Structure formats: structure tokens, C-alpha cells
Amino acid sequence: RKEVEQDPGPFNVPEGATVAFNCTYSNSASQSFFWYRQDCRKEPKLLMSVYSSGNEDGRFTAQLNRASQYISLLIRDSKLSDSATYLCVVNANTGFQKLVFGTGTRLLVSP
Amino acid sequence: DVKVTQSSRYLVKRTGEKVFLECVQDMDHENMFWYRQDPGLGLRLIYFSYDVKMKEKGDIPEGYSVSREKKERFSLILESASTNQTSMYLCASRTGVGEQYFGPGTRLTVT
Numbered sequence: 001r002k003e004v005e006q007d008p009g010p011f012n013v014p015e016g017a018t019v020a021f022n023c024t025y026s027n028s029a030s031q032s033f034f035w036y037r038q039d040c041r042k043e044p045k046l047l048m049s050v051y052s053s054g055n056e057d058g059r060f061t062a063q064l065n066r067a068s069q070y071i072s073l074l075i076r077d078s079k080l081s082d083s084a085t086y087l088c089v090v091n092a093n094t095g096f097q098k099l100v101f102g103t104g105t106r107l108l109v110s111p
Numbered sequence: 112d113v114k115v116t117q118s119s120r121y122l123v124k125r126t127g128e129k130v131f132l133e134c135v136q137d138m139d140h141e142n143m144f145w146y147r148q149d150p151g152l153g154l155r156l157i158y159f160s161y162d163v164k165m166k167e168k169g170d171i172p173e174g175y176s177v178s179r180e181k182k183e184r185f186s187l188i189l190e191s192a193s194t195n196q197t198s199m200y201l202c203a204s205r206t207g208v209g210e211q212y213f214g215p216g217t218r219l220t221v222t
Contacts, residue, residue, distance in 0.1 A: 008151075032208065042215070042216075043201060043213035043214060043215055043216055044154070044201075044213050045213070046210045046211070087153070087154070091208070097207075097208050098156065098159070098169075099211060101146075101153050101154040102153060103151060103152065103153035104153060
């Protein structure tokens with residue numbers, strides 16, 4: 001089983017739609033969780049951290065469910081510029097705090 | 112503004128050549144990483160370093176070595192390039208458990 005699993009998509013949505021991605025992780029001892037965004041042919045960049053209580057940043061909301069070992073990302077009022085690949089990232093909680101990246105979920109927002 | 116730079120955006124090498132990929136960061140980060148990214152496999156950690164002259168194997172170190180003689184510079188070496196090392200190589204740095212910053216990537220083709 002992969003340490004971090006995501007639906008690769010693509011998710012095709014119209015502008016203004018709400019879309020949600022889930023990600024599951026296998027290591028129950030993981031402590032830190034993140035969503036990174038990667039545009040086509042660009043490097044990944046941190047979108048937001050995911051806290052136990054959930055957190056919101058503008059149109060983006062991240063949630064953590066430790067019992068079921070998944071994290072989610074909700075995007076409201078999708079914009080064309082949201083088109084990208086969203087990477088779920090988990091801290092492996094080893095001595096070095098290695099990050100484990102999912103393979104990403106591709107989002108395409110159309111006019 | 113954190114900057115991670117990589118020596119080349121695109122590189123074409125022949126099988127058996129020794130290849131050097133250079134990465135420099137300007138934010139005094141202790142930790143530096145080399146990943147490769149392949150379609151369907153996501154980001155996989157090759158090597159990392161948590162201090163000058165220190166290095167640790169990641170998940171796929173075979174066929175690679177690294178060098179970190181100065182804090183800001185982390186080099187990835189392909190001792191004898193092979194076609195299965197054709198990939199996108201991404202360098203990253205971070206301090207402690209903070210945000211991880213990536214370089215723009217080097218797309219390496221081995222023919």
C-alpha cells in the first residue's frame with residue numbers, strides 16, 4: 001500500500017464550481033499534513049498546512065480526519081487559475097521528519 | 112524571498128556519462144533534498160542532507176551520489192547515467208519542519 005494515495009483525476013469543473021479532493025495516508029503516527037500545488041512544468045509550492053482543527057484560507061479549506069486517516073481539500077468558487085495538480089503531503093514522522101508526497105490530483109477548471 | 116536555483120533547466124546526456132546537477136539555496140537552510148519526479152510515480156526522494164558534509168539515503172539512492180561541501184550547495188551526481196534515469200530532478204530546501212521550497216527542476220534526458 002502506498003504511504004499517501006490520491007485520485008489522479010483529472011477533475012474537470014466549470015468556473016465557480018466547488019470541488020473537493022481526498023487523500024489517504026497509511027502511517028497513523030504522521031503528525032503534519034500539507035497541500036502543495038504544482039502548475040504544469042513548474043515546481044511544487046506550499047498551498048496550505050492542514051491542522052487537526054481544520055483551516056481555511058480564502059476559498060480553500062483543508063480538513064484532517066485522523067480516525068480515518070485522510071485529509072481533504074475543498075476549493076470553492078473555482079477560478080481558471082486554480083487549474084493545477086494538487087499534491088497531498090504527509091510528514092513521515094521519522095527521526096528526520098521526511099515528507100512523503102502523493103502523486104497528485106489534477107484539476108482542470110474550464111470557462 | 113527564498114530562492115532555490117538549479118544549474119540547468121534542460122540537460123541531454125549520453126549513457127555512461129557522469130552527470131552533475133547543482134542546487135543552490137540562499138536562505139541558510141540546514142536541510143536540502145534531491146527528488147526525481149516521474150509520471151504516475153510522483154516525487155521520490157533520492158538523497159537528503161541535514162548539514163554540511165552530512166548525507167542520508169532516501170527511497171531510491173541507487174545509481175546516485177551527493178555532495179554537500181557548503182551549506183548553500185547540494186550536488187547530485189549520476190556516476191554513470193542510464194536511460195532509466197531520464198526524469199525531472201527537483202532540489203528542495205527547508206529549515207527544521209518548516210515549508211519546503213523547491214527549485215525549478217532539471218529535465219534530464221539520457222540517450
